[in-house]
Amino acid sequence: DQQVKQNSPSLSVQEGRISILNCDYTNSMFDYFLWYKKYPAEGPTFLISISSIKDKNEDGRFTVFLNKSAKHLSLHIVPSQPGDSAVYFCAARESGTYKYIFGTGTRLKVLA
Amino acid sequence: DSGVTQTPKHLITATGQRVTLRCSPRSGDLSVYWYQQSLDQGLQFLIQYYNGEERAKGNILERFSAQQFPDLHSELNLSSLELGDSALYFCASSVHGRGTATDTQYFGPGTRLTVL
Numbered sequence: 213d214q215q216v217k218q219n220s221p222s223l224s225v226q227e228g229r230i231s232i233l234n235c236d237y238t239n240s241m242f243d244y245f246l247w248y249k250k251y252p253a254e255g256p257t258f259l260i261s262i263s264s265i266k267d268k269n270e271d272g273r274f275t276v277f278l279n280k281s282a283k284h285l286s287l288h289i290v291p292s293q294p295g296d297s298a299v300y301f302c303a304a305r306e307s308g309t310y311k312y313i314f315g316t317g318t319r320l321k322v323l324a
Numbered sequence: 325d326s327g328v329t330q331t332p333k334h335l336i337t338a339t340g341q342r343v344t345l346r347c348s349p350r351s352g353d354l355s356v357y358w359y360q361q362s363l364d365q366g367l368q369f370l371i372q373y374y375n376g377e378e379r380a381k382g383n384i385l386e387r388f389s390a391q392q393f394p395d396l397h398s399e400l401n402l403s404s405l406e407l408g409d410s411a412l413y414f415c416a417s418s419v420h421g422r423g424t425a426t427d428t429q430y431f432g433p434g435t436r437l438t439v440l
Contacts, residue, residue: 214366216366218366244424246423246424246425248431253433254431254433255326255328255414255416255430255431255432255433255434256367256414256431257326257430257431258425258428258429258430260425261424261425301366301367303367305423309380310372310379310380310421310422310423311369311372311380311381311382312357312369312423312429313369314359314366314367314368314369315366316364316365316366317366
């Protein structure tokens with residue numbers, strides 16, 4: 213049972229446009245959400261996070277939105293750059309634990 | 325370079341065998357996490373250690389075990405290997421083991437295990 217789902221395995225966007233990556237979850241006990249970026253042959257690197265008490269967090273070109281009622285979060289990248297081409301994972305932490313559940317990832321390709 | 329090192333980078337072995345994967349955390353990090361990434365799967369959390377003690381357990385098989393040593397490096401032992409154990413195994417570390425934005429998990433480059 214996949215508690216964190218990234219239903220789009222891949223996404224292509226033109227350079228300069230907005231990239232929107234989506235993530236759905238089923239467990240209402242998740243209290244913290246993160247996005248990681250992964251380049252080939254490297255481990256994931258932390259990008260941005262959001263606590264369940266917030267609905268938006270912004271860091272430069274990256275913004276994460278959380279809709280708790282829909283159990284949905286999204287990552288917006290504006291403007292998209294070719295260097296953003298990578299696999300993006302969303303992850304969620306179970307409240308009161310140190311367990312992190314990851315989605316299957318979305319491969320973003322930013323076209324120059 | 326995240327500062328987390330994993331050895332070996334690649335490992336090829338046969339079914340039924342046992343292997344040990346090693347992880348050295350970033351200097352100053354007390355917590356180590358292990359993840360498994362199979363083909364087309366997300367990262368599956370296996371286990372977390374903090375300062376030598378097991379702190380959280382995920383979907384880790386009984387054939388797998390791990391430990392964190394006094395010098396804070398960690399080893400993941402996989403035994404009675406099956407074809408389905410072929411995967412990328414990542415280790416991550418953080419200072420306090422919270423894994424939040426202020427206590428980020430830093431991932432190593434992974435060990436690719438192939439079971440033939």
